[in-house]
Amino acid sequence: MVIAFYVLSFLAIFSAIMVVTSARPIVSGLYLLLCFVAVAGLYVTLSAPFVAAMQLIVYSGAIIVLILFVIMLLNQHTELDKKRSKWVTGLSTLAAIVIGWGVYFTFISSKIVMAHDKMSPIGGMKGNVEQLADVLFSRYFVPFEIISILLIAAMISAVFISKKRL
Amino acid sequence: MMAKLLTPEVFMIVKVVAVFIIVLTMVAIGTWVERRGAAFIQDRVGPNRVALFGKFRIMGLTQPVADGIKFFFKEDVIPDNVDRILFVIAPIIAFIPATMTFAAIPFGRPFDVNGVNYFLSILPPATNIGVLYILAIGSMGVYGIIIGSWASNNKWSILGGMRASAQVISYELAMTMAVVGVVLSTGSLQLDEVISAQTGLWNVVPQFLGALVFFVAMFAETNRLPFDLAEGESEIIGYHTEYGSMKFSMFALAEYANMITAAALFVTLYLGGWHFPWLDQWIWGSILAFLMKLIFILWIFVWVRWTLPRFRYDQLMRLGWKVMIPLSLVNMVVVAIFLAYRG
Missing domain, CATH: 1.20.5 (Single alpha-helices involved in coiled-coils or other helix-helix interfaces)
Incomplete structure (x- = not known):
C-alpha cells in the first residue's frame, strides 16, 4: 500500500506538472487524464472505491473526453505564443499561492487530519x-x-x- | 482429489487464466462468427477455406488463427508524420480496459466447499462498487480511439475520433441512467446481488424501457453498426485508417472484447445472469446458462450489424439526446415511484 501510494502520488504530481509545461494542448489533456487516473488510484488505496469510480466516470470518462474533443475540434497542434502583461502573470501567481495556502491550511486544521492516527488506511470506510x-x-x-x-x-x-x- | 487441490488461491489463479483465455478465444471465434454470419445473412459462403494442418476444414473455424499469424508477421508500418509515442501506445490503451472490465462479471453460481465460499467472478463481489467498476473502466476505452486518431495526424482519423468521443459521451449518459434503474430496484451496486434479486423474474420484464435503452446504448458504446461512425467500416475513414498489422489487430480485439463485456453486463443486469430454470441448480449448469445467454446476445450483435444500415450523424445525436436519455429518465422515475409506493 505504501509503495502504491508513492508510485501513484509521483504519477499524479509528475503528470500535473507536465500538464502545465507540455507544449501541445492535446498532450496536456492526456497528462491531465493520467493525473486523474492516478488520483483515482489513490482513492482506491484509501479504500474509497466508490469515490475512485466516480472520479474515473465523471472526470476521466466524461470531462477529459470533452476537453480533448474541443481541442481536436479547434485542431490546435501547438500552443500559440501569448502576449500577456506582467501584471496579470504576477497577480495570478499571487492568487494561486494564496488559494493553495488556504486549501493547505484548511486541510491541515481539519478534523480528518487531526484524527488520522485513529483511522486505518484499509477497510476504514x-x-x-x-x-x-x-x-x-x-x-x-x-x-x-x-x-x-x-x-x-x-x-x-x-x-x-x-x-x-x- | 479435486477437493484437496481447491484452495482460494489456486481457484483464483484458475479463474483468472480461464477467464482471460475464454474471453480471448471468444474474441477470436467472434471474428469468425461475424464473417460467417455476414455471409449467411447476405446469402454468401464466407471464409470456409482455411483448414487445420491442411486437412480439417471444420467450416473454416481456423480462419482466426490464419488471421492472427498474418497480423503478427505483417510489416509494422509507422507513417512518417505521426506522433510516434502516442501512435504506439494508443492500441494498448484501447486494449487494456477492454480486457479489465470482464473481471467484475459473475459468470456462475457461488458455492461452498469445506466452509469456504467460492465465487465465480474474478473480483470479489464484496468490493461493493460492482457495476461502477465496469462503467468506470469501460469509459477509459474511448481514449484508445481518441489518442489513436489524433496521433495518426490524418484528418479522416481525427474526424472518426471526434465522432467516437461525442457518441460515447452521449450514450454513456443514457446507459448509466438505465443502470441506475437496476441499482434502485436491487438496492445494491454489487452484481451478485443484482443477479440474486432477479430470481424468478428477470429485470428485462419490469424494466423493459431501461433494458431497451441499455441495449441500444451498448451498440453505440462498442462502436458497432448501426452506430459505427467512429470506424466507418464500409469506407474505412475511421480512427484506425493509419494502423496496420498487430496494432490494428489490437483495436479489433478491443472492440470484440468490449462487445463481450457489454453483452455480459446486459445479461447480468437484465437477463438474470446465470439464472435459468432447472439448469442453475448445478454450478456447471449455471455457467452454461450464462454462456448461452452471452452467446445469444453476441449473435444479436452480428445479426443487427448485417441487417441495419448506419445512422447519419445528426440522427445518432438526436436519438441519443432526445430519445434515449428521456426514456432512461422515465424508466428511472417509474422504478423509483414503484419502489416508493411498494414500501
Missing part, C-alpha cells in the same frame, strides 16, 4: 456508498440541492450562449 448517501441527503441536503440548481443554471446559460437564435 466499509459501505461508503451508503454513508455518503446518508450524509448527502440528510445533513448536507440543502447545499446539495443548491449545487444542483447552480449546475442546471450553468447548463442553461451555456446553451443560451451557444445558441445565437433561440
Whole structure:
C-alpha cells in the first residue's frame, strides 16, 4: 500500500506538472487524464472505491473526453505564443499561492487530519456508498440541492450562449 | 482429489487464466462468427477455406488463427508524420480496459466447499462498487480511439475520433441512467446481488424501457453498426485508417472484447445472469446458462450489424439526446415511484 501510494502520488504530481509545461494542448489533456487516473488510484488505496469510480466516470470518462474533443475540434497542434502583461502573470501567481495556502491550511486544521492516527488506511470506510448517501441527503441536503440548481443554471446559460437564435 | 487441490488461491489463479483465455478465444471465434454470419445473412459462403494442418476444414473455424499469424508477421508500418509515442501506445490503451472490465462479471453460481465460499467472478463481489467498476473502466476505452486518431495526424482519423468521443459521451449518459434503474430496484451496486434479486423474474420484464435503452446504448458504446461512425467500416475513414498489422489487430480485439463485456453486463443486469430454470441448480449448469445467454446476445450483435444500415450523424445525436436519455429518465422515475409506493 505504501509503495502504491508513492508510485501513484509521483504519477499524479509528475503528470500535473507536465500538464502545465507540455507544449501541445492535446498532450496536456492526456497528462491531465493520467493525473486523474492516478488520483483515482489513490482513492482506491484509501479504500474509497466508490469515490475512485466516480472520479474515473465523471472526470476521466466524461470531462477529459470533452476537453480533448474541443481541442481536436479547434485542431490546435501547438500552443500559440501569448502576449500577456506582467501584471496579470504576477497577480495570478499571487492568487494561486494564496488559494493553495488556504486549501493547505484548511486541510491541515481539519478534523480528518487531526484524527488520522485513529483511522486505518484499509477497510476504514466499509459501505461508503451508503454513508455518503446518508450524509448527502440528510445533513448536507440543502447545499446539495443548491449545487444542483447552480449546475442546471450553468447548463442553461451555456446553451443560451451557444445558441445565437433561440 | 479435486477437493484437496481447491484452495482460494489456486481457484483464483484458475479463474483468472480461464477467464482471460475464454474471453480471448471468444474474441477470436467472434471474428469468425461475424464473417460467417455476414455471409449467411447476405446469402454468401464466407471464409470456409482455411483448414487445420491442411486437412480439417471444420467450416473454416481456423480462419482466426490464419488471421492472427498474418497480423503478427505483417510489416509494422509507422507513417512518417505521426506522433510516434502516442501512435504506439494508443492500441494498448484501447486494449487494456477492454480486457479489465470482464473481471467484475459473475459468470456462475457461488458455492461452498469445506466452509469456504467460492465465487465465480474474478473480483470479489464484496468490493461493493460492482457495476461502477465496469462503467468506470469501460469509459477509459474511448481514449484508445481518441489518442489513436489524433496521433495518426490524418484528418479522416481525427474526424472518426471526434465522432467516437461525442457518441460515447452521449450514450454513456443514457446507459448509466438505465443502470441506475437496476441499482434502485436491487438496492445494491454489487452484481451478485443484482443477479440474486432477479430470481424468478428477470429485470428485462419490469424494466423493459431501461433494458431497451441499455441495449441500444451498448451498440453505440462498442462502436458497432448501426452506430459505427467512429470506424466507418464500409469506407474505412475511421480512427484506425493509419494502423496496420498487430496494432490494428489490437483495436479489433478491443472492440470484440468490449462487445463481450457489454453483452455480459446486459445479461447480468437484465437477463438474470446465470439464472435459468432447472439448469442453475448445478454450478456447471449455471455457467452454461450464462454462456448461452452471452452467446445469444453476441449473435444479436452480428445479426443487427448485417441487417441495419448506419445512422447519419445528426440522427445518432438526436436519438441519443432526445430519445434515449428521456426514456432512461422515465424508466428511472417509474422504478423509483414503484419502489416508493411498494414500501
